[in-house]
Amino acid sequence: xxxxxxxxKLTPEDFERVTIDAHHSERIEKPSLSFWQDAWLGLRxxxxxxxSMVVLLLVILMALIGPYLNGHAGDSQNLRHANLPPKIxxxxxxxxxxxxxxxxxxxxxxxxxxxxxxxxWFGTDGLGRDLFTRLWEGTRVSLFxxxxxxxxxxxxxxxxxxxxxxxxxxxxxxxxxxVEILIGIPTLIVVILMIMIMDPxxxxxxxxxxxTGWIGMSRIVRAQTLKYKSREFxxxxxxxxxxxxxxxxxxxxxxxxxxxxxxxxxxIPNAIFFEAFLSFIGIGLQPPAASLGTxxxxxxxxxxxxxxxxxxxxxVISVLMIAFNLIGDGLRDALDPKMKD
Amino acid sequence: MVKYIGKRIVYMFITLFLIATxxxxxxxxxxxxxxxxxxxxxxxxxxxxxKKYGIDKPKPVQYAIYMKNLAKGDLGTSFVFKGKSxxxxxxTRLKPSLILGAQAMVFGxxxxxLLGMLAALKHNTFWDYGSTFFAILGIxxxxxxxxxxxxxxxxSEWHLLPVGLWNDGWKSSVxxxxxxxxxxxxxxxxxxxxxxxxxxxxDYIMLAKxxxxxxxxxxFKHAFRNALIPLxxxxxxxxxxxxxxxxxxxxxxxxxxxxxxxxxxxxxxxHATIMGTTLLxxxxxxxxxxxxxxxxxxxxxxxxxxxxxx
Numbered sequence: 001x002x003x004x005x006x007x008x009k010l011t012p013e014d015f016e017r018v019t020i021d022a023h024h025s026e027r028i029e030k031p032s033l034s035f036w037q038d039a040w041l042g043l044r045x046x047x048x049x050x051x052s053m054v055v056l057l058l059v060i061l062m063a064l065i066g067p068y069l070n071g072h073a074g075d076s077q078n079l080r081h082a083n084l085p086p087k088i089x090x091x092x093x094x095x096x097x098x099x100x101x102x103x104x105x106x107x108x109x110x111x112x113x114x115x116x117x118x119x120x121w122f123g124t125d126g127l128g129r130d131l132f133t134r135l136w137e138g139t140r141v142s143l144f145x146x147x148x149x150x151x152x153x154x155x156x157x158x159x160x161x162x163x164x165x166x167x168x169x170x171x172x173x174x175x176x177x178x179v180e181i182l183i184g185i186p187t188l189i190v191v192i193l194m195i196m197i198m199d200p201x202x203x204x205x206x207x208x209x210x211x212t213g214w215i216g217m218s219r220i221v222r223a224q225t226l227k228y229k230s231r232e233f234x235x236x237x238x239x240x241x242x243x244x245x246x247x248x249x250x251x252x253x254x255x256x257x258x259x260x261x262x263x264x265x266x267x268i269p270n271a272i273f274f275e276a277f278l279s280f281i282g283i284g285l286q287p288p289a290a291s292l293g294t295x296x297x298x299x300x301x302x303x304x305x306x307x308x309x310x311x312x313x314x315x316v317i318s319v320l321m322i323a324f325n326l327i328g329d330g331l332r333d334a335l336d337p338k339m340k341d
Numbered sequence: 342m343v344k345y346i347g348k349r350i351v352y353m354f355i356t357l358f359l360i361a362t363x364x365x366x367x368x369x370x371x372x373x374x375x376x377x378x379x380x381x382x383x384x385x386x387x388x389x390x391x392k393k394y395g396i397d398k399p400k401p402v403q404y405a406i407y408m409k410n411l412a413k414g415d416l417g418t419s420f421v422f423k424g425k426s427x428x429x430x431x432x433t434r435l436k437p438s439l440i441l442g443a444q445a446m447v448f449g450x451x452x453x454x455l456l457g458m459l460a461a462l463k464h465n466t467f468w469d470y471g472s473t474f475f476a477i478l479g480i481x482x483x484x485x486x487x488x489x490x491x492x493x494x495x496x497s498e499w500h501l502l503p504v505g506l507w508n509d510g511w512k513s514s515v516x517x518x519x520x521x522x523x524x525x526x527x528x529x530x531x532x533x534x535x536x537x538x539x540x541x542x543x544d545y546i547m548l549a550k551x552x553x554x555x556x557x558x559x560x561f562k563h564a565f566r567n568a569l570i571p572l573x574x575x576x577x578x579x580x581x582x583x584x585x586x587x588x589x590x591x592x593x594x595x596x597x598x599x600x601x602x603x604x605x606x607x608x609x610x611x612h613a614t615i616m617g618t619t620l621l622x623x624x625x626x627x628x629x630x631x632x633x634x635x636x637x638x639x640x641x642x643x644x645x646x647x648x649x650x651x
Contacts, residue, residue, distance in 0.1 A: 180352060181352065181355060181356055181359060185356060185359070185360055185623065186581060186584070186622060186623055186626040186627075187581070188581070188584060188585050188588075188622070189360065189364075189619050189622055189623055192607070193363065193364055193367050193619065194367075196367065196371055196607065197367050197370050197371060269481065273483055276483055276485075277483065277485065277585065277588075277589065280485050280589060281588060281589060281592060281604050281607075282604075282608065283607060296485070296486060296489070299489075300485075300489050300593070303489060303492075303493050303497070304493075304497060307493060310489060310493070314486045314489070314490065317483060317486060318478075318481060318482045318483075318486060321480075321481035321482065321483070322477055322478065322481040322482075324481075325477055325480055325481050326477060329477075
């Protein structure tokens with residue numbers, strides 16, 4: 001609201017002439033931000049992404065140290081301790097995780113019945129293996145497969161798309177014909193066929209996931225390369241005598257970094273899903289190796305009587321997938337220049 | 342356009358041919374034999390069995406015969422189900438899969454569209470966050486986890502619906518359809534939300550508001566129709582997701598469908614059936630992607646596929 005009295009008090013002495021300094025118009029007010037600072041500024045505003053990052057770090061931490069926390073080995077079988085429900089010290093007094101389980105339709109404390117003094121935090125499976133240890137070992141394997149597969153996808157995709165887009169002409173033609181045919185083949189079919197002919201194991205799963213996984217990345221990188229390589233700054237650099245290698249690493253890749261990272265973030269949950277899917281239908285990892293998929297498969301088989309065997313790996317895989325998707329969404333909002341105002 | 346369609350059809354056949362060839366030769370390298378207790382047979386018996394299934398001939402000849410039959414639409418004879426042709430085997434199993442797929446698709450997209458619209462119209466409110474979170478859950482939680490949880494709580498704990506099998510009329514199809522519908526639901530909800538928010542900010546919506554159109558009219562008549570067009574682009578991934586989902590969901594609910602057949606023929610090394618199912622799935626997905634590409638060009642004139650250039 002305007003106050004008339006105040007307005008009257010203003011005298012010419014209150015004003016000062018501003019001189020326009022040519023240097024000032026060129027001055028950059030804020031410190032210039034690196035790519036990562038800029039990304040972090042954008043990402044910081046996204047609460048869901050930040051929470052997901054914390055959760056994800058916790059899960060990764062547990063995957064690294066979890067198996068050593070309670071002194072049970074993931075592959076040590078103790079049939080006397082088979083099919084024990086979860087029992088956690090401290091929480092047991094509340095009535096949850098107190099070792100009560102169903103036996104022949106009645107609820108009994110299986111720990112007392114079987115005279116087990118130890119605690120199995122997440123219970124044991126039919127062979128008496130500690131599920132807490134196995135869960136984190138499985139998480140570690142699943143994460144390992146996902147990260148390696150995503151990294152390979154990224155490297156092949158960037159190289160293929162980059163070469164195809166940058167050199168263009170005949171090279172591009174041939175490379176794109178190959179992609180056009182490969183893209184028509186349903187991923188799932190290739191993955192299953194590949195895994196069937198290889199010895200089951202981590203390598204087989206990674207190869208199967210990556211064999212067509214890189215195509216999406218290569219197409220994005222090719223499109224980006226085509227977009228940037230005809231821009232003036234690339235022309236300027238070339239005129240100044242920069243070699244292809246320098247143009248690619250110095251000018252093209254930094255501009256594409258955002259979209260490459262976003263795409264990789266979405267490849268990871270995809271890889272986790274495919275690993276779990278393959279293990280669930282029984283052609284992924286083979287026992288006694290554990291992954292989230294095999295654990296869910298084990299849990300599914302005994303779901304009726306020991307639902308906790310299914311519950312914990314199901315929670316971990318869901319949390320992981322949600323976290324990766326939310327971080328991916330957050331990064332896309334933060335990094336994608338199209339989304340910026 | 343005609344040239345583009347022609348080119349795409351040629352590519353489709355090349356792709357199918359490559360898949361058929363690749364799967365044929367991959368089958369040959371598979372460990373294990375399709376004939377159970379093969380190792381217990383003596384040489385004469387082996388020769389008889391091999392002759393019966395045509396696997397006594399050299400590989401290239403087998404390949405040529407397979408391709409010739411394939412061109413006629415004959416997928417061969419199952420190794421496991423005695424004397425049954427793969428065509429018959431798959432034909433009997435097509436119906437449950439189609440019913441489940443169609444129900445999941447219809448239910449998923451309709452609920453997804455409604456959720457997405459709700460989120461966009463109530464942008465940045467509780468409803469928006471709620472449905473966005475729901476969509477993230479749907480995208481993130483693997484279908485087999487969701488299916489097993491549904492089966493555990495609804496069927497086996499509360500006895501509301503059958504645990505599995507395909508013998509209880511529509512009731513059998515509810516849980517598997519729900520499990521399959523989560524993917525399409527979440528994807529279309531997310532997609533419609535983004536599109537609607539963009540459309541709602543456009544000038545012609547402002548004009549409609551200025552002219553006094555009520556909220557309902559704006560939402561359905563103006564915004565929704567424009568937001569719907571791009572949804573076609575996600576139909577391809579949706580169909581692929583349904584096929585992936587059907588493999589496990591049919592397995593979990595013991596539905597006698599194509600997906601269940603595929604998984605069990607992998608387990609029994611039934612080469613002819615594996616190849617037949619692979620080709621069926623591939624053909625389905627290739628055709629869906631093709632239709633989507635064509636539809637997209639037809640519906641949205643801004644996206645004109647370049648005729649002969651590409």
